[in-house]
Amino acid sequence: MINILFDVDDTLYDQLIPFKDAYHEVFDQYQYNCSIELLFVKSRYYSDEVFELVNAGKMTKTDMHIYRISKAFESLGIQIKREDAFLFQSIYESNQKKIVLHPEMKEVLHFAKCLGINMGVITNGPTSHQESKIAQLLLTNWIKEENIFISGKVGISKPSQKIFSYVQEKMGIIPENSYYIGDSYMNDVVGAKKAGWKSIWVNRRNHPISNEMEYNPDYIMDAFNSPTSILKKILIKNSIKL
Structure with a gap:
């Protein structure tokens, strides 16, 4: 899984x-x-x-x-x-x-939950500030509260590999089967890749993509690749029936 x-x-x-x-x-x-x-x-x-x-x-x-x-x-x-x-x-x-969920993200959350995919959140920021956003976005409709990790509460922040290792231990998951979706190249792509995770880069701001990047995302979400279409590719690659 x-x-x-x-x-x-x-x-x-x-x-x-x-x-x-x-x-x-x-x-x-x-x-x-x-x-x-x-x-x-x-x-x-x-x-x-x-x-x-x-x-x-x-x-x-x-x-x-x-x-x-x-x-x-x-x-x-x-x-x-x-x-x-x-x-x-x-x-x-x-x-x-x-704030409200981006429509494409709401779609992928619903799609993943219907398939029984294990989901979580890793976010940098002060605990109360991030908790208020999480509540406003109604994330616990899709993600278990115990799978939501805030740097201010954990005491470790991205891009440190330690926060990814901490999450692995708490959720009982392994890096090889874990995909992290985020917009920051340094915090989210580099952080996840250094921890051995797969990375999905949300490049909504059209940041330049260079072949000289030290760590390349496994997938890039942009105007041509929605999160749901990327998830379907991942499922097919892992021989998981849709």
Whole structure:
């Protein structure tokens, strides 16, 4: 039997939607000439850059939130006020309380559950913040609560191999039969591959794919390959009847 585990942010739901709505509410007044999607991608990059500092208590979550959006704007040649960065984060967090599953992800969750496939979640972030997203997305309709692992609660975060090993032990699964679906190349693809898992990269933002990548995903979810079609390929490859 195969195991399918999911990332949460920008994998199970489209994180650009609450980001874009917050941008319009705070920054439209300035009429900045920039791509909101590019700003979002850069914000995620700067968030990952300081994530371990927050975990280690060397940076507050508030400072991290202000840093990532300020640096994202700065990389596009725009300086923003600290109070605008703070307001943006406040509205962004509020918008995340309205998130919904991406339709393709809802479809694959239902498909996998109907087939009795073992599923789980591994997500980076503070416990209460990630738990509220998990509740909003109603994930326990498809995934057992004991199979949901949050870095803030576990004390280990992706891309460390240790969190994948921890999940293996808790779920009683083996790497060879385990597939991890996530949007971050470094956290999700590299993390899973280093742990010996198979990787499904959610490349919704059309990140460049290079033949020189140290770790290649086993499958790529993009405009041409839906998660359900990829899962069907995996099932056929593993001689599992649909």
